[in-house]
Amino acid sequence: MAAIQGTLPLTYTRIKRGCKRKMTEQENGDGGASTVPEGGEELRTFDALGLSPERLAAVEAEGWTDPTPIQRKAIPSAIQGKDVVGIAQTGTGKTGAFILPSLERIEAGKGLQLLVLCPTRELAQQVAEDARALARGSTLRAEFVVGGVGYGPQTEAFRAGYEIIAATPGRFNDHMGQGKVDLGNLRVLVLDEADRMLDMGFRPQIEEVLQRSPRTRQTMLFSATMPDGVHALALRVTRDPVWVQAAPGTTTAEGITERVYPVKPEKKPDLLLHLLGETGWDQVLVFTRTKAGADTLKGRLDRAGIQADVMHGDREMRHRTRALDRFASGSVRVLVATDVAQRGLDVEGISHVVNYDVPLDPDDYVHRIGRTARAGAAGTAVTFVAAEDFGRLKSIERLVGRSLDRVHLAEFDFGGAPTSEEEQARKAAARHARSSKGMGSRDPGELSPEELDALLRP
Numbered sequence: 001m002a003a004i005q006g007t008l009p010l011t012y013t014r015i016k017r018g019c020k021r022k023m024t025e026q027e028n029g030d031g032g033a034s035t036v037p038e039g040g041e042e043l044r045t046f047d048a049l050g051l052s053p054e055r056l057a058a059v060e061a062e063g064w065t066d067p068t069p070i071q072r073k074a075i076p077s078a079i080q081g082k083d084v085v086g087i088a089q090t091g092t093g094k095t096g097a098f099i100l101p102s103l104e105r106i107e108a109g110k111g112l113q114l115l116v117l118c119p120t121r122e123l124a125q126q127v128a129e130d131a132r133a134l135a136r137g138s139t140l141r142a143e144f145v146v147g148g149v150g151y152g153p154q155t156e157a158f159r160a161g162y163e164i165i166a167a168t169p170g171r172f173n174d175h176m177g178q179g180k181v182d183l184g185n186l187r188v189l190v191l192d193e194a195d196r197m198l199d200m201g202f203r204p205q206i207e208e209v210l211q212r213s214p215r216t217r218q219t220m221l222f223s224a225t226m227p228d229g230v231h232a233l234a235l236r237v238t239r240d241p242v243w244v245q246a247a248p249g250t251t252t253a254e255g256i257t258e259r260v261y262p263v264k265p266e267k268k269p270d271l272l273l274h275l276l277g278e279t280g281w282d283q284v285l286v287f288t289r290t291k292a293g294a295d296t297l298k299g300r301l302d303r304a305g306i307q308a309d310v311m312h313g314d315r316e317m318r319h320r321t322r323a324l325d326r327f328a329s330g331s332v333r334v335l336v337a338t339d340v341a342q343r344g345l346d347v348e349g350i351s352h353v354v355n356y357d358v359p360l361d362p363d364d365y366v367h368r369i370g371r372t373a374r375a376g377a378a379g380t381a382v383t384f385v386a387a388e389d390f391g392r393l394k395s396i397e398r399l400v401g402r403s404l405d406r407v408h409l410a411e412f413d414f415g416g417a418p419t420s421e422e423e424q425a426r427k428a429a430a431r432h433a434r435s436s437k438g439m440g441s442r443d444p445g446e447l448s449p450e451e452l453d454a455l456l457r458p
């Protein structure tokens with residue numbers, strides 16, 4: 001983990017569409033009898049959070065000068081062993097918020113005591129690496145346990161009693177099923193990106209881990225969004241938790257310039273090549289909706305002589321790791337990815353994020369663009385919008401609470417954003433199509449991604 005100076009950008013925190021629920025004062029730590037520190041002046045330094053000299057030295061070695069808001073709020077309570085529910089996404093410093101206090105509560109030589117379950121391999125690896133960095137100066141050992149790679153080193157980590165494991169639930173359960181895992185000494189269980197784990201269908205594996213881990217454990221649950229399912233899980237698995245939120249009510253990501261390019265679908269590759277010709281497009285992360293789309297685009301970039309790599313769920317772990325390494329080290333300029341790379345991808349210096357395809361779920365827009373402007377740097381997020389994507393763009397704008405700047409380039413544009421008459425005509429046509437598909441007469445922005453998909457299908 002590289003040293004980073006300065007404060008982190010505030011990133012989006014929101015409640016998933018259709019599952020809106022407001023945090024109570026006590027939940028967000030801003031009132032009532034909550035024990036959550038207010039993050040007042042006295043807690044603005046790491047010194048004030050109750051960390052040991054060893055951890056303070058590790059934090060300093062990381063180059064972290066001040067705790068981020070989520071760290072200020074979570075660490076003092078978590079050090080005391082209190083359960084924590086955090087609404088925070090990657091980029092807010094949440095990993096430090098759960099690793100640092102956990103490190104104060106575990107001891108070398110006592111077997112597995114900190115288990116972090118993560119939705120993706122990349123995130124698990126990142127968490128294990130962060131844990132190693134922050135455990136600097138101790139003999140605590142950390143390993144990541146994920147699918148797609150050999151069992152050998154993972155089995156060895158369990159056998160040798162590594163104190164810290166960051167794992168994806170599927171592979172962790174495989175090891176558990178083979179009787180290799182002793183959860184008897186587990187002190188802290190962290191469910192990281194809980195919303196994503198549930199979306200990915202990991203509930204049975206999570207339940208199994210919960211059932212097998214000691215009742216006396218401390219539990220921390222972090223989630224970028226708090227739909228009802230995650231909220232219910234949080235209430236069930238934690239005891240009298242402290243609720244913390246990364247940036248209550250924040251709907252802008254500081255440091256990110258956002259632009260929308262209306263484009264004819266067939267002109268998307270040319271538009272991307274055009275933009276890559278502009279200055280400053282140094283490290284570019286491009287999101288496509290499908291794996292095939294990612295491969296095709298990579299081919300196109302190759303033919304144009306642009307160094308690019310591709311990362312999606314069909315690629316083996318070692319290829320994904322290699323693609324990420326090459327991108328992070330700057331030996332390839334463009335990484336084309338599907339949403340597999342969206343979270344847990346912690347690369348510093350991404351100058352541009354390109355939504356080559358508009359994401360189906362507006363939440364994904366927020367997660368994707370959060371990959372740029374990391375740790376206080378500036379970044380640009382551009383979104384290619386074809387005529388048929390305007391409904392989705394509206395949903396995104398509603399979610400982020402502002403309209404995004406349009407840039408019209410005549411060469412690529414499909415003829416400008418729809419005029420109000422065109423918009424009226426499109427809406428009328430959509431209403432007609434919807435009524436024939438039994439969707440009533442709702443605006444596209446009110447439809448779920450699945451409904452929209454069905455609607456847009458020819």
Ligand code: AMP
Pocket residue numbers: 001002004005006007008063064065066067068071089090091092093094095096346375
């Ligand atoms: P996370 O939200 O845990 O994925 O962290 C995002 C990035 O911020 C990582 O690169 C961390 O190393 C970095 N980071 C975490 N805490 C701090 C801090 N207090 N000061 C500066 N950078 C930090």
